[in-house]
Amino acid sequence: MLLTGLNKRCIHTTIPNFKGLFSRIRKAATISESEVEDVPAEPSTGLSRLTIPQLLPELISIPVTKRPLFPSFYKSFSVKDQNVADAIQKTIQKGQPYIGLFLRKTVFKDENAKMEEVLRTRENVEENSALKSETIKTINEVYRFGVLAQVVNVAKTEDATGLHTIIYPRRRIRLCDLTTPVDALVSKARVETLKDEKFDKENGVVKALTNEIYSGLSEIARMNGFFREHIANLQLTANVFDNPAQLADFVAVLVSAEPEELQEVLESLVIEERLRKALVLLKKELVNARLQNSISKDIEQRINQRQREYYLMEQMKSIKKELGLESDGKEKVIENFKEKAKELKMPEQAAKVFNEEISKLNVLEPSGAEFNITRSYIEWLVSLPWGKQKEEILNVAKAGVILDEDHYGLKDVKKRILEFVAVGRLNQGVQGKIICLVGPPGVGKTSIGRSIARALNRDFFRFSVGGLSDVAELKGHRRTYVGAMPGKLIQALKRVQSENPLILIDEVDKLGKGHQGDPASALLEVLDPEQNNSFVDHYLDVPVDLSKVLFVLTANDQSLIPEPLQDRMEIINLSGYVQEEKVEIAKQYLIPKALKESGLSKDEIEFSDSALNDLIRWYCRENGVRSLKKKIEQIFRRAALKKVENSEKIENEKSELLDENVKTEIVPENLKDFIGQPIYTSDRLYETTPPGIVMGLAWTSNGGAAFFVETLIDPSDKPQIQTTGQLGKVMEESVEIAYSFAKSFIASRFPENDFFKKHAIHLHVPEGAMPKDGPSAGITMTSALVSLALNQSINQGIAMTGEITLTGKVLAIGGLKEKTIAAKRAGANTIICPKANLNAWSELPDYIKKDVNIHFVDHFSQVYDIIFNKS
Known part of the structure; x- marks a missing residue:
């Protein structure tokens, strides 16, 4: 079949790459069907062209999946069902090798069930056993329009058991009905032949659609070699360019569209409609081809650019290397590491590991992950201060001056530190000592550690272990982990670049413990002078000498520090500050610092002593000075604001009557204008204590505290005692002991008093939201019960502390200094405490003992005589 002149011109103008295809198109008219596709076949099975009958009484009907077949285009087709294969063989032997092929629906209506059944989604259609069948059970299982195909x-x-076939679809057919039952092994059907409606090739719409399809095929062939080859192969089977109807079918065979869309092209008998649907599918394919082509070009361009940059960089490296301007990157890195190592005095084991890692780095490729891991390890190894020490200044006088500059008071602490310096001077160095500063917040524990470092001329490094539960934070991570790094101790040495810094470990009493280990146990090795000379970090995995490091630890509550850790440390207790100490600290340190930070001068603000005393008494009663510092800073900020507002007012009003240099005076009367109303309105809860109420003294992690024990008659027929106030187990036992002894004491001293036999008692310790525990409130509780039983108030201004036994003996307590400070803060001028604490009292500074009348007792009878003026 030859092409018309018009079609030739269209091909030449729209598809320039198809010149070589004309000879193959011409051959297609005479080519034998058996030569189309190289499918193995026996000589006896080769079939020749036959005459197709117009009417077939019965036709073997086979469902196909994924896409329908189109007339005039060869297709390889496999039959796996042996029954169907045998039926095809029989039709071939009869000289009628024809079968009907119909696209199977993925969703169809079963006539028997009379409901729509979704067998499978299209993506998984081949996995469904019902859809794998090569027979048609119901007529609604397939589309009615299909093709009559000749088995070639x-x-x-x-x-x-099966067949590989090459089939040649001849024409469109329509499935009328099935002639075989549902359970038949081979489906046969009655069909009718369909013919395209007549059309005029010269019709303008047909021409336009045909030319648009030519243009699309030309473009898609230029962009994609796969389509170009596919178009050429399909043209061998039919001369499509001379027939618009076959051209539409050709497009449907070429594109990768949905089965339903392809079926619509097959069912279109109006050529103009068929061409339109085929053009839509071609346009969709063209959009995909353009997108793929764009992506391909973009990727190719990027790859070419990277290759170009790589080649240029390699050439530049080679040129520089030839000129001696630069050595290879890896060699340069190794050379730098070796130069750094020469300046260090590495121990033998560390030097051995360094040489091994350098040898390993030498054989690794710089682009590999192992190279960077090894490089990072060596960087840490050469960044440590092996053999580098900062010269210490062991001068007691200078150390004393520095400590006095930074802190007021704390004479016991300063004395202990100066002793420490003196011993270090005699021993030519301070080594193997671990100090632990214990005290309430705000008393200067951290700043004392910094002052010690300055006094000894040591580098200072601080880190907190509060809430720490991961041992790796202290001892590092293993190198096998991604992002591994050494622990805090090795990081400290790298930061300070000396082997003898002062490392302050803050909040050691708040160490956590979790599934990642016990940090407190890890600290045992660090703080043991016999072991820390060969400390092994998990990351470095080489011994590091920490014996030259001076460790200073801080804590609020000594009881929370594990006993093994306490054994390795020297505990120095820091008590809270009394009123006089806070005044001096404010004058010497806090006010000058706040003055400087606020931008004011001494001539612009004056802080009176009375205002300062009121500030401490009514606003800042904590043991430390942190709250006092905040309040003073607030006052100076408010004063600065007033000065600026006054200056702006002068500028705006241009008044000569206003003096810009007005001095701000801080006095008790205007103190509330700067920091608001007082937090405390009284020195204590009770100005005059009624019967059954007594002031006690306690020690907490925040320092000393005064509290009241309240007792009240409970209207109940049963004699008993009830307690409230979140009392701990030890304190509950103290209540029971005090109750038993008070009954015994009243019975022996006042036989006629039957108070405890007739009344129930309620004992309460205020501030119920705060847990309380400890034995030192024994004599306080007993005094409250005796006072209630006698219905007599104790002498005013008395605070007491001491543990009591069942026989009335008063036992020693701890924290006498803190409790004394708390008593003075609460306005108590008389303190009753155990006689066993007499030595501790004698060691207290005079300014703490000043204005305090203290009584030492060893039995409750002495307490009774004091509180009721019986002696």
Whole structure:
């Protein structure tokens, strides 16, 4: 079949790459069907062109999946069902090798069930056993429009049960009805032949659609070699360019569209409609081809650019290397590491590991992950201060001056530190000592550690272990982990670049413990002078000498520090500050610092002593000075604001009557204008204590505290005692002991008093939201019960502390200094405490003992005589 002149011109103008295809198109008119596709076949099975009858009484009907077939385009087709294969063989032997092929629906209506059944989604259609069947059970299982195909060539499958065939679809047919039952092994159907409606090739719409399809095929062939080759192969089977109807079918065979869209092209008997649907599918394919082509070009361009940059960089490296301007990157890195190592005095084991890692780095490729891991390890190894020490200044006088500059008071602490310096001077160095500063917040524990470092001329490094539960934070991570790094101790040495810094470990009493280990146990090795000379970090995995490091630890509550850790430390207790100490600290340190930070001068603000005393008494009663510092800073900020507002007012009003240099005076009367109303309105809860109420003294992690024990008659027929106030187990036992002894004491001293036999008692310790525990409130509780039983108030201004036994003996307590400070803060001028604490009292500074009348007792009878003026 030859092409018309018009079609030739269209091909030449729109598809320039198709010149070589004309000879193949011409051959297609005479080519034998058996030569189309190289499918193995026996000579006896080769079939020649036959005359197709117009009417077939019965036609073997086979469902196909994924896409329908189109007339005039060869297709390889496999039959796996042996029954169907045998039926095809019989039709070939009869000289009628024809079958009907119909696209199977993925969703169809079963006539028997009378409901729509979704067998499978299209993506998984081949996995459904019902859809794998090569027979048609119901007529609604497939689309009615299909093709009549001639079996051109056959060959048996390897298992000899099925067939490999080449089929040639001849024409469109319509399925009328099935002639076989539902359970038949081979489906046969009655069909009718369909013919395209007549059309005029010269019709303008047909021409336009045809030319648009030519243009699309030309563009898609230029962009994609796969389509170009596919178009060429399909043209061997039919001369499509001379027939618009076959051209539409050609497009449908070429594109990768949805089965339903392809079926619509097959069912279109109006050529103009068929061409339109085919053009839509071609345009969709063209959009995909353009996108793929754009992506391909972009990727190719990027790859070419990277290759170009790589080649240029390699050439530049080679040129520089030849000129001696720069050595290879890896060699330069190794050379730098070796130069750094020469300046260090590495121990033998560390030097051995360094040489091994350098050898390993030498054989690794710089682009590999192992190279960077090894490089990072060596960087840490050469960044440590091996053999580098900062010269210490062991001068007691200078150390004393520095400590006095930074802190007021704390004479016991300063004395202990100066002793420490003196011993270090005699021993030519301070080594193997671990100090632990214990005290309430705000008393200067951290700043004392910094002052010690300055006094000894040591580098200072601080880190907190509060809430720490991961041992790796202290001892590092293993190198096998991604992002591994050494622990805090090795990081400290790298930061300070000396082997003898002062490392302050803050909040050691708040160490956590979790599934990642016990940090407190890890600290045992660090703080043991006999072990820390060969400390091994998990990351470095080489011994590091920490014996030259001076460790200073801080804590609020000594009881929370594990006993093994306490054994390795020297505990120095810091008590809270009394009123006089806070005044001096404010004058010497806090006010000058706040003055400087606020931008004011001494001539612009004056802080009176009375205002300062009121500030401490009514606003800042904590043991430390942190709250006092905040309040003073607030006052100076408010004063600065007033000065600026006054200056702006002068500028705006241009008044000569206003003096810009007005001095701000801080006095008790205007103190509330700067920091608001007082937090405390009284020195204590009770100005005059009624019967059954007594002031006690306690020690907490925040320092000393005064509290009241309240007792009240409970209207109940049963004599008993009830307690409230979140009392701990030890304190509950103290209540029971005090109750038993008070009954015994009243019975012996006042036989006629039957108070405890007739009344129930309620004992309460205020501030119920705060847990309380400890034995030192024994004599306080007993005094409250005796006072209630006698219905007599104790002498005013008395605070007491001491543990009591069942026989009335008063036992020693701890924290006498803190409790004394708390008593003075609460306005108590008389303190009763155990006689066993007499030595501790004698060691207290005079300014703490000043204005305090203290009584030492060893039995409650002495307490009774004091509180009721019986002696």
